[in-house]
Amino acid sequence: MLVELSRREKAANIKPDPDLDVFMKAAATEGQETSEVTDYVLKILGLDICAATLVGTEMIRGISGGQRKCVTTSEMLVGPARALFMDEISTGLDSSTTFSIVNSLRQSIHILNGTAGPREHVLEFFEYMGFKCLERKGITDFLQEVTSKKDQQQYWARKD
Template structure:
C-alpha cells in the first residue's frame, strides 16, 4: 500500500518507521548477501509488526532453501556459537568473527551437521502426516465403497445413474479436500471396480486423470485464495464462500420431466 510513497528524509515525511524496516529487509533480500545479521529489528515496533517481519523472514528462508542459524537475544549469540564449537579469538569483534565464520567452508559443514537433527525430525513428522493421510483415505474410501456398492446400483436406469453421479460427486469432494496427490490413486483403486464403474481399462485411467486434474485445480484455488486474502481471517472467509459455491453448483442437475 506504500509502493508509490517516497521513503522520506529529515525534511520530508515519508513512510513510517516499521515500513522503513520492511524496506531495509527487502533491500537485503534482493542483494548478493548470503548471510543476514539482523540486530534490534523490533526496536520501536509493536508486537504484531515484529511478528509479521520475523514470520516473513522465516518464509523467505524456507523458500530460498536457506537455514536460520541463530534467532534469539543478541547477548547470547557468542555463547551459542562457542557452545557449537566456534571460539571467538581475542581482540576481534563478534560481527567480524561471525562474518569470517560464514565464509568458511568448515563452519558450513559443521552447521549442516548440527542442523541435521531438526531436519530429520521434520522429515519424520512429514512421514507421520503422510501415513495418517493414507490411513484416513483408506478408511473413507472403504466406507464409500460400502455405501455405493455395485449390487444396489444398476447401469441404464435413472435411479442407478443418480447413485453413480452421487458416488462421483462424493469422490471428487474427497479428492478436493486432501493434499497429497497419491490420494487419488488410493481412492480410485479401492472404489472404482467395487462401485461398478465401466470395466474398461481406458475408463479407469480417464477417471484417474480427472481426479488428478481436480486435485491440481484445488491446490491452485487454495493458493489463489491465500494470495488474494493475504491475512488468515480474510482467507478463511473467502475459502468458506468458495467452498459454498462449489458445494451448491458442483453437484448434478436432472432436467424436469425426465
C-alpha cells in the same frame, strides 16, 4: 518446472504451505521489472500500501519510521545476502508488523535452506562449524569476516 513440481506434489498427496508455495513460485519468475518475490515481500511486510512513496529524508516527508525498518528488512530478504545480522528489528514496531517480519524471515530460512538461532549461541555454532573467534577479535568483526568469502583464511583460526 513449476508445473512438474505441482504434478509431483499432487501425485504424492502433498499439500504445500500456501505462503511457501507462493514464495517458491515467485522466486522462479525472472526477467520482470519488479519480481514476484519483491511484490510478495512488500505484501507480507505491509509495504504494498506505500510502495510508490519515497522513503524520505530529513527535509522530505516520506514513509513512517516503522515502514523504514520494514524496507530495510525487505531489502535484505530480496537481496543477494546469505547472512542476515539484525539488531533490534522490532524496536518501535507494533506486534503485527514484528510478527510479519519474523514470519518472513522464518519462511526465507526454510526456503533457502538456511539456519537461525539465538545470538547467545552464535560463537558456539561457528566453532562447531570449524571457525573459532580469536580472543582479541570482536564478535561483530568475527561474524562479518566469517560470513565473507574474501580472504577467509587470514581472519580465521581453524578449530583444532
